[in-house]
Amino acid sequence: xxxxxxxxxxxxxxxxxxxxxxxxxAKRDEFYxxxxxxxxxxxxxxxxxxxxxxxEHFANFFMNxxxxxxxxxxxxxxxxxxxxxxxxxxxxxVPGAPDLGRRLVREVMQSVDVAYAEEWKFDHGIMVPLHFxxxxxxxxxxxxxINCQGPPLTPLHRAWTFGEALRRACDSVPDxxxxxxxxxxxxxxxxxxxxxxxxxxDREFLGRLxxxxxxxxxxxxxxxxxxxxxxxxxxxxxxxxxxAAAGGPGELQFYTAELPIxxxxxxxxxxxxxx
Amino acid sequence: xxxxxxxxxxxxxxxxxxxxxKYRADIDSLIGEYDLSDEEAxxxxxxxxxxxxxxxxNGQILMHYAAFLGIEWFDYLDLMREGIDKHxxxxxxxxxxxxxxxxxxxxxxxx
Numbered sequence: 137x138x139x140x141x142x143x144x145x146x147x148x149x150x151x152x153x154x155x156x157x158x159x160x161x162a163k164r165d166e167f168y169x170x171x172x173x174x175x176x177x178x179x180x181x182x183x184x185x186x187x188x189x190x191x192e193h194f195a196n197f198f199m200n201x202x203x204x205x206x207x208x209x210x211x212x213x214x215x216x217x218x219x220x221x222x223x224x225x226x227x228x229x230v231p232g233a234p235d236l237g238r239r240l241v242r243e244v245m246q247s248v249d250v251a252y253a254e255e256w257k258f259d260h261g262i263m264v265p266l267h268f269x270x271x272x273x274x275x276x277x278x279x280x281x282i283n284c285q286g287p288p289l290t291p292l293h294r295a296w297t298f299g300e301a302l303r304r305a306c307d308s309v310p311d312x313x314x315x316x317x318x319x320x321x322x323x324x325x326x327x328x329x330x331x332x333x334x335x336x337x338d339r340e341f342l343g344r345l346x347x348x349x350x351x352x353x354x355x356x357x358x359x360x361x362x363x364x365x366x367x368x369x370x371x372x373x374x375x376x377x378x379x380a381a382a383g384g385p386g387e388l389q390f391y392t393a394e395l396p397i398x399x400x401x402x403x404x405x406x407x408x409x410x411x
Numbered sequence: 412x413x414x415x416x417x418x419x420x421x422x423x424x425x426x427x428x429x430x431x432x433k434y435r436a437d438i439d440s441l442i443g444e445y446d447l448s449d450e451e452a453x454x455x456x457x458x459x460x461x462x463x464x465x466x467x468x469n470g471q472i473l474m475h476y477a478a479f480l481g482i483e484w485f486d487y488l489d490l491m492r493e494g495i496d497k498h499x500x501x502x503x504x505x506x507x508x509x510x511x512x513x514x515x516x517x518x519x520x521x522x
Contacts, residue, residue, distance in 0.1 A: 193471035222478040326470030331515030367505040
């Protein structure tokens with residue numbers, strides 16, 4: 137198989153940008169250690185490229201032409217679009233994987249109508265995970281986006297189908313590929329409620345995700361998610377795609393609701409890749 | 412009616428350094444490129460985070476704009492709360508305040 141690693145992790149601008157404000161530094165450092173373990177696991181997998189399935193925040197896609205899915209096939213990418221001082225991540229150029237990206241797009245297109253893009257500016261949604269997972273920006277990146285921001289949103293069952301299509305595409309090429317989905321469970325980011333977290337909802341969802349309970353996972357309505365998990369909860373779509381791509385059970389390697397300054401229940405997970 | 416235009420102004424500004432230079436050099440010229448109401452245009456001229464939030468600008472777009480303006484995180488949260496106090500609830504979109512305006516972090520409470 138050519139998919140050698142599948143994982144999930146949180147993104148949020150506060151994870152880097154507000155790190156210096158954190159009171160619970162022990163929990164923060166535990167989270168950072170889990171991300172570093174994820175970095176080591178990706179490196180140990182021998183991955184030659186990293187697909188990062190993200191929920192971007194209007195860095196590239198707007199309501200003038202919003203794709204349900206998009207795959208990056210650029211030669212390189214730049215980011216962050218945000219003020220580097222605010223995000224505490226310097227501007228950088230990140231290598232892409234255009235040839236591999238095109239091959240994946242061709243295969244995904246057999247079952248899912250996916251957009252593709254040679255231009256892509258990274259915001260915190262991708263730059264924060266890369267800051268921890270490929271800090272030297274020396275692993276070619278294939279950015280992927282699922283519309284979690286501009287309603288009408290990508291339906292959950294289509295996110296799952298897309299994850300399965302990504303898996304078939306990865307299996308169709310000889311390259312060793314890692315896939316990390318970066319999303320969110322409950323959170324109310326960029327509102328006065330920033331820091332609000334519904335831990336019970338998070339743990340129930342993540343448990344279902346780790347157990348590959350597909351039918352229950354796809355039964356969440358956007359109305360229920362908005363009420364229980366905020367607009368940030370719409371980002372479960374990326375996690376669903378990772379679970380579908382992996383096919384095997386997951387291990388929740390880290391979760392805490394004790395870092396609300398990061399404005400999300402922070403999560404690190406890894407999935408078994410089913411044969 | 413022009414929330415789309417208002418958000419597009421900020422979307423372009425957030426990601427385009429040429430637009431950022433124009434914003435700083437001649438904001439009225441940049442505003443003139445969009446079909447905005449007087450209220451929206453004035454909110455942009457003044458960098459009025461509270462009013463923009465109430466008008467329904469997507470929180471992610473507004474957060475990046477606030478960072479561009481150099482507004483510190485907790486000040487940004489306060490400006491949104493003040494916007495609600497002054498103008499009423501958020502009028503559109505999915506970024507409404509649901510928590511009554513309280514803080515959810517010890518770091519902000521101890522500030």
